[in-house]
Amino acid sequence: MKTLFSILLLATFAASALAQQPRPAKGKPSAPKPAAAPPALNAAPGLARDPIIKTQSLLKVNVTSQAYNVHLPWQKESPSARRGLGVVMPQNHVLVTAQMVADATYIELEQPESGRKLPARVTAVDYEANVALLQADSTDARTTEFFKDLQPMQLDTGVRIGDALSVWQIGQFGDLIVTPMRISKVETARYFVDGSVFLVYEGAGIVRSEGNSFTLPVVKGGKLAGLLLRYDSKNQVTTVLPASIIEHFLKDSTDGKYDGFPNLGVEFQITLDEQFREYLGMKPGAPGIYVGKVSKGGSAAHIGLKEGDILTAINGFRIDSRGNYKDPQYGTLSISHIVRGKAYVGDPVTIKVMREGEPLELKGELIRKRPEDEVVTPYRFDRGPNYILAGGLLFQELNDTYLDAFGEDRRSGTILRLSHIAQHPEAFEKEGRKKIIFLSLVLPTPSCQGYERLGGQIVNKVNGQVITDLQALKTALEKPKDGVHAIQLGEFPHLIYLDDAAMKRDDQGLINGSFRVGSLERLE
Numbered sequence: 001m002k003t004l005f006s007i008l009l010l011a012t013f014a015a016s017a018l019a020q021q022p023r024p025a026k027g028k029p030s031a032p033k034p035a036a037a038p039p040a041l042n043a044a045p046g047l048a049r050d051p052i053i054k055t056q057s058l059l060k061v062n063v064t065s066q067a068y069n070v071h072l073p074w075q076k077e078s079p080s081a082r083r084g085l086g087v088v089m090p091q092n093h094v095l096v097t098a099q100m101v102a103d104a105t106y107i108e109l110e111q112p113e114s115g116r117k118l119p120a121r122v123t124a125v126d127y128e129a130n131v132a133l134l135q136a137d138s139t140d141a142r143t144t145e146f147f148k149d150l151q152p153m154q155l156d157t158g159v160r161i162g163d164a165l166s167v168w169q170i171g172q173f174g175d176l177i178v179t180p181m182r183i184s185k186v187e188t189a190r191y192f193v194d195g196s197v198f199l200v201y202e203g204a205g206i207v208r209s210e211g212n213s214f215t216l217p218v219v220k221g222g223k224l225a226g227l228l229l230r231y232d233s234k235n236q237v238t239t240v241l242p243a244s245i246i247e248h249f250l251k252d253s254t255d256g257k258y259d260g261f262p263n264l265g266v267e268f269q270i271t272l273d274e275q276f277r278e279y280l281g282m283k284p285g286a287p288g289i290y291v292g293k294v295s296k297g298g299s300a301a302h303i304g305l306k307e308g309d310i311l312t313a314i315n316g317f318r319i320d321s322r323g324n325y326k327d328p329q330y331g332t333l334s335i336s337h338i339v340r341g342k343a344y345v346g347d348p349v350t351i352k353v354m355r356e357g358e359p360l361e362l363k364g365e366l367i368r369k370r371p372e373d374e375v376v377t378p379y380r381f382d383r384g385p386n387y388i389l390a391g392g393l394l395f396q397e398l399n400d401t402y403l404d405a406f407g408e409d410r411r412s413g414t415i416l417r418l419s420h421i422a423q424h425p426e427a428f429e430k431e432g433r434k435k436i437i438f439l440s441l442v443l444p445t446p447s448c449q450g451y452e453r454l455g456g457q458i459v460n461k462v463n464g465q466v467i468t469d470l471q472a473l474k475t476a477l478e479k480p481k482d483g484v485h486a487i488q489l490g491e492f493p494h495l496i497y498l499d500d501a502a503m504k505r506d507d508q509g510l511i512n513g514s515f516r517v518g519s520l521e522r523l524e
Contacts, residue, residue: 055176057153058168058217060110061086061096061120061134067103070402071441073385073394074517079105084215085170086134087224092147094120094134095246096215097227098127099192102381107134109146113174118146124253126260127381128196128371130229130241131249155243156223159201160329161186165225167207167238168217181205181218181238186330188337189239191229193379194400198261199333199341200229201240207231245341252344259345262366264336265298266291268311271321280310281357288312288354289323296429297373299339303351303364310354314338339366375425375436376400386470388521389510390477391503392445393487395459397470398422398436414456421458434469439489443515447502458490470523 063082069075086094086109094109101107107120118136125132136143159165161183169177185202207216207228216228218240226240252258268289271277280290288310294301305311312318317325319335327333343349343366351362371378377399385402388395396402403422406415421428421436428436439457442448459467462476463486477485480500487496510517 055112055170055174056149056151057088058112058170058176059086059088059094059150060084060112060170061094061100061215062108062110062117063101063104064106065101065103066105067381068384070385070405072515073387073396073522074389074519076384085168085217086215087217087227088147088150088152089133089250090152092136092143092150093123095224095227096132096134097192097229097241098125098130098132100215101125101132101134102127104382107137109134109136111146112170116146118142124249124258126249126258127193127379128191129198129245129249129261130192130196131227131246133250133253153217154223155247156220156225157242157244157247158329159183159220159225159242161331163220163225165201165203165218165220165240167205167228168219169208177208179205179207181207183240186333188334191241194404195378197334197336197340198245199242199330199337201226201242203238203240204236205238206236207233207238248341248344260368260370261340262343262345262347262368263298264300264339264366265295265369266300266305266311267293267295268323270323271310282310282354286312286354287318287320289319289321291353295369297369299349299364299366299368300351302367303349303362305351305353305362306355308355309360311335311351312354312359313350313352315343315350375429375433376422377435383524384522386522386524387440388470388473388477388523389443389507389517390485390520391498391506392443392448392510393439393451393498394441394443395437395470395473396440398438398458402440418456431466432468433466437467437470437473439487443510445506445509447498447506451496454489454493454496459487460490461488462486470521474521474523 061084064079065082066076066079069077082100084096084100086096089095101122109118109120118138120134121137123133123135136146163183165181165183167179167181171177181203182205183201183203187200188197189200190196191198217224218226218228224243226242228238229241230239269292271282271288271290282288291305291307291309291311294305294307314335315338317338319325323335324332325335325338327337345366345368347366349364349366353360353362377397380399380401386397398418398421400422403410403415403419409415410419425436437459439454439459441455442451444452461467462473463479463481465472465476467473467476483500485498485500487498488494507520
């Protein structure tokens with residue numbers, strides 16, 4: 001899974017780019033001071049300069065982050081620094097991208113001109129939608145003083161294709177740098193984490209590379225139209241996270257209980273091929289897409305959608321053979337935006353299908369399957385990987401973060417096999433597994449001699465007990481038979497044995513030993 005930072009490096013956009021998060025503070029802001037207009041830029045022909053300049057709506061955001069080592073999960077990677085921009089929101093909150101504050105250990109707000117700083121913390125975050133809110137982590141008096149001359153920025157959710165926008169950046173000395181751009185396309189695309197497909201704006205224009213290029217606000221008429229997601233310097237194409245997604249996030253988080261965006265949970269096939277349509281019994285010109293898979297725990301399964309159905313409409317929007325609908329604001333869009341953009345968790349939904357040649361209407365409520373409820377967790381930030389270390393055998397939950405750490409090596413050998421399992425976990429779900437537990441590494445301990453090359457094996461049973469998750473593994477390891485643990489694996493040699501007394505001696509030797517093991521387990 002590529003980070004936004006790595007994507008921007010490949011695009012040669014900015015060496016310091018990564019997503020950020022904002023912090024809110026209490027106190028009523030006073031009227032903003034007038035700001036001097038920035039020097040003229042090389043504006044593209046036909047792009048109007050934004051007449052409203054509000055430097056009081058931006059803060060620098062400095063973040064120190066430290067992710068966990070997925071291969072040695074009791075350790076952390078080396079710390080790294082991220083610098084970006086935050087947008088001041090009402091109630092002294094600051095908006096940034098979630099990527100900016102992922103695995104953050106310290107967050108700091110900084111006024112661009114004066115350099116005054118204030119510690120901050122995350123109050124709400126959505127890694128799928130790539131947005132986060134920050135709040136000052138200080139006394140009310142210091143917070144009020146820090147924000148008194150800052151002006152919250154309003155949202156503009158009415159952007160359409162052809163609109164002229166501008167990207168705001170802060171220069172080295174606190175000066176505002178404005179870069180014009182024009183929206184050329186609206187579509188759905190991946191955000192930060194794999195599988196997180198949401199609405200995006202695509203714009204044309206050259207974006208300068210500054211020292212703190214993240215998060216960059218995209219502005220229309222002095223209002224926030226979105227946040228910059230990616231910039232392709234070769235083709236001069238900018239991808240923007242729209243204000244409508246930000247508005248959804250802000251409304252959802254106001255009550256202190258963030259539900260997130262609902263998910264439909266289906267995989268579908270387009271129905272353009274005439275032979276396929278004939279096989280399905282679809283009449284010429286009939287709308288709809290073929291439902292190839294319904295994920296357990298998603299909205300579709302919740303309301304009764306089935307594999308083999310032909311999905312023809314959602315909430316009154318007709319679905320064409322490509323899986324698109326006509327959006328009243330943006331035109332042709334993927335149906336994913338109806339659920340992951342317009343709707344909230346708990347909203348009613350009506351789905352029309354053709355099932356075995358007969359029309360059927362399904363009704364229910366939209367829900368969200370949390371990433372931690374997936375058999376294979378798609379991402380995990382701000383917390384270390386779950387694991388159990390037993391006598392040198394390291395057991396972990398199979399997840400995409402672990403697999404993505406191998407980069408291109410994910411496509412070969414043992415990791416390719418694990419990747420295939422992660423993409424098709426249905427058989428394990430049917431067995432009742434909550435997580436897929438695998439033997440990720442064998443440390444060189446006396447009790448594990450001869451097992452050194454067994455990493456990457458799925459664990460099926462331990463001491464006769466089916467391993468549905470790490471807690472089940474922990475319970476099974478407490479019940480050796482005649483002082484010996486029998487561990488059944490999915491591949492050769494299928495069954496290995498571990499002496500319980502030797503395992504416990506090795507466990508004591510691992511604690512604070514050469515591998516710097518601080519704890520033999522993490523179960524969260």
